[in-house]
Amino acid sequence: MEFTMYEQIERYLSGAMPPEERIAFEALLLTDPRLAVRVQEHKQLLDALQKHGQRTALKNKLSAIHTNMEVETETAPVSGAPSPFLAFWKRHSQTMAVAASVSLLSVFGTLWSVQQLKTPVQQQTARYIELRREVEKIKKAHTALLNNINEGAKPVPRAARFIGTGFAISADGYIVTSSHVIEGADSLIIENKAGLKYKVSQVYSDQNHDLAILKIEDPAFEGFGKLPYTFKTTESDLGEKVFTLGYPREDIVFGEGSLSSSTGFEGDSTAYQISIPLNPGNSGGPLLDDKGNLIGVISGKQAGQEGAAFAVKSDYLLHMISELPEKAALSPITLPKSNMLTGNSRTQQLKKLKEYVFIVKVYN
Amino acid sequence: MKKSLYETDEAIIEGIRVDDDKALAYLYKLYYPMISHFILNNSGTDDEAKDIYQEGVIVFYEKIKDNSLELSCQIKTYLYSVCRRLWLKRLAEKGRYASRIDDSESYLMLEDDLTQHEENERQFGLMGEALEQLGEPCRALLEDYYLRTQNMQVITEKFGYTNTDTAKNQKYKCLQRLKKIFFSTYKPQI
Numbered sequence: 001m002e003f004t005m006y007e008q009i010e011r012y013l014s015g016a017m018p019p020e021e022r023i024a025f026e027a028l029l030l031t032d033p034r035l036a037v038r039v040q041e042h043k044q045l046l047d048a049l050q051k052h053g054q055r056t057a058l059k060n061k062l063s064a065i066h067t068n069m070e071v072e073t074e075t076a077p078v079s080g081a082p083s084p085f086l087a088f089w090k091r092h093s094q095t096m097a098v099a100a101s102v103s104l105l106s107v108f109g110t111l112w113s114v115q116q117l118k119t120p121v122q123q124q125t126a127r128y129i130e131l132r133r134e135v136e137k138i139k140k141a142h143t144a145l146l147n148n149i150n151e152g153a154k155p156v157p158r159a160a161r162f163i164g165t166g167f168a169i170s171a172d173g174y175i176v177t178s179s180h181v182i183e184g185a186d187s188l189i190i191e192n193k194a195g196l197k198y199k200v201s202q203v204y205s206d207q208n209h210d211l212a213i214l215k216i217e218d219p220a221f222e223g224f225g226k227l228p229y230t231f232k233t234t235e236s237d238l239g240e241k242v243f244t245l246g247y248p249r250e251d252i253v254f255g256e257g258s259l260s261s262s263t264g265f266e267g268d269s270t271a272y273q274i275s276i277p278l279n280p281g282n283s284g285g286p287l288l289d290d291k292g293n294l295i296g297v298i299s300g301k302q303a304g305q306e307g308a309a310f311a312v313k314s315d316y317l318l319h320m321i322s323e324l325p326e327k328a329a330l331s332p333i334t335l336p337k338s339n340m341l342t343g344n345s346r347t348q349q350l351k352k353l354k355e356y357v358f359i360v361k362v363y364n
Numbered sequence: 365m366k367k368s369l370y371e372t373d374e375a376i377i378e379g380i381r382v383d384d385d386k387a388l389a390y391l392y393k394l395y396y397p398m399i400s401h402f403i404l405n406n407s408g409t410d411d412e413a414k415d416i417y418q419e420g421v422i423v424f425y426e427k428i429k430d431n432s433l434e435l436s437c438q439i440k441t442y443l444y445s446v447c448r449r450l451w452l453k454r455l456a457e458k459g460r461y462a463s464r465i466d467d468s469e470s471y472l473m474l475e476d477d478l479t480q481h482e483e484n485e486r487q488f489g490l491m492g493e494a495l496e497q498l499g500e501p502c503r504a505l506l507e508d509y510y511l512r513t514q515n516m517q518v519i520t521e522k523f524g525y526t527n528t529d530t531a532k533n534q535k536y537k538c539l540q541r542l543k544k545i546f547f548s549t550y551k552p553q554i
Contacts, residue, residue: 006536006539007532007536041543041547042543045539045542045543045546045547046510048487048490048491048546048550049491049506049510049511049542050510050511051484051487051488051491052487052488052491052492052495053507053510053511054511055422055426055484055488058422058425059418059422061385061388062388062392062418062421062422063418065388065389065392065393066392066396066414066418068389069392069393069396
């Protein structure tokens with residue numbers, strides 16, 4: 001009976017056979033190869049049948065999921081009307097923000113750096129620095145330190161606010177400096193290397209030429225004696241060796257160079273351009289040539305360009321002095337007549353000269 | 365967007381292992397765009413993308429069910445590699461040799477996994493044909509009994525047999541016929 005035999009095989013394969021029958025059946029399988037083949041085939045057939053069923057079910061499931069998914073994606077855009085744009089925006093907003101900020105940065109960065117490249121050029125023509133020195137900060141710090149050391153001691157004298165340089169123009173105590181040095185001054189004190197210290201008053205100031213005349217008021221002042229230098233009335237030549245003395249710091253400083261142009265800042269014909277390294281505090285200093293003629297008064301320099309300093313021509317100083325009697329109701333100033341510097345070595349010249357060069361301290 | 369329960373690959377695999385249809389659906393939706401993009405970029409159509417992707421998912425699914433899945437990479441990479449391989453094969457069958465495959469993802473070489481799959485596929489195809497040839501009501505009878513595991517009593521009533529013995533006899537005859545048809549073409553290769 002084939003029919004019952006297959007039932008038996010099926011029960012064997014599904015594991016539903018009771019143990020005794022199973023052992024008997026397995027023994028039979030060993031002795032009967034034809035039966036073994038049949039069992040094998042039957043197993044394969046049922047396996048294939050089952051796999052087929054499972055996979056068909058899985059395929060149906062996947063198709064259902066797919067249809068479902070397509071329905072979702074089709075209905076989604078309908079529910080949100082502006083959705084293509086919104087979806088794009090949502091997905092890329094961060095990237096776009098980054099891109100936008102990068103482009104903004106680069107645009108403004110470029111503009112800024114172009115500006116930066118341009119500005120020095122403007123500065124070269126536009127900035128003129130007056131060389132009086134603001135000393136308050138340094139001084140204050142200094143006095144604060146002193147106060148700390150001897151606390152309760154008597155108050156330290158008030159320090160000067162600005163410092164410039166000045167020099168004598170006559171034996172009876174007239175001093176020339178730059179008008180911007182003494183601008184806004186309450187009181188003025190001059191000192192020289194020898195330790196002489198006088199209170200001075202402003203006699204006249206010409207802001208156009210940046211020149212000022214001071215006079216020593218101290219009763220103890222007995223006159224300078226003979227000044228060693230004279231004033232040059234004609235214009236000096238290009239390339240002439242020039243030098244100056246000044247007080248860019250508390251000590252007198254010598255500076256040497258040459259006359260590099262017969263006009264000053266932005267073509268100012270009342271001034272020379274000179275190639276002497278100058279610093280704040282040099283303003284008002286005398287500019288002399290090799291022979292010891294005074295040819296100008298230091299007034300300022302050009303920002304951002306080393307070695308481009310300016311000095312007012314002595315011509316204008318003399319002119320101003322000659323006008324003084326009318327304008328300031330003064331007795332005429334007697335200028336020195338003889339030059340004692342000519343032919344001396346530079347060091348000799350400086351020795352003689354430095355007594356007449358003063359530090360001008362401005363208080364306000 | 366709603367947070368999913370299946371955030372890790374392990375969660376998805378576990379879900380499929382325990383017959384969680386939601387896990388399968390989640391997986392399916394997650395990577396369909398990637399495969400669809402790949403197929404469409406490599407001279408395929410939407411229908412082909414769907415076909416290939418489903419076949420790829422089936423490979424993955426059956427591997428999980430077999431407990432033979434040794435995943436050394438992300439599911440994403442695995443599916444991409446399988447589908448890529450399947451698509452190359454499909455292109456070759458159609459006589460269109462892709463001179464250059466436009467890849468958007470990295471992929472693995474999966475020769476072993478796919479030989480098993482091809483065998484399964486062949487068997488599936490032949491069994492399908494055999495069942496087709498078998499015709500009704502034999503097919504329904506066998507499927508009811510072997511797949512939907514309905515008992516003979518229910519089957520007897522459903523198919524209008526006089527008693528279960530007739531039904532059993534009928535089932536036996538159907539199975540014999542199926543066997544004959546199936547083994548006439550199918551020779552197991554493994």
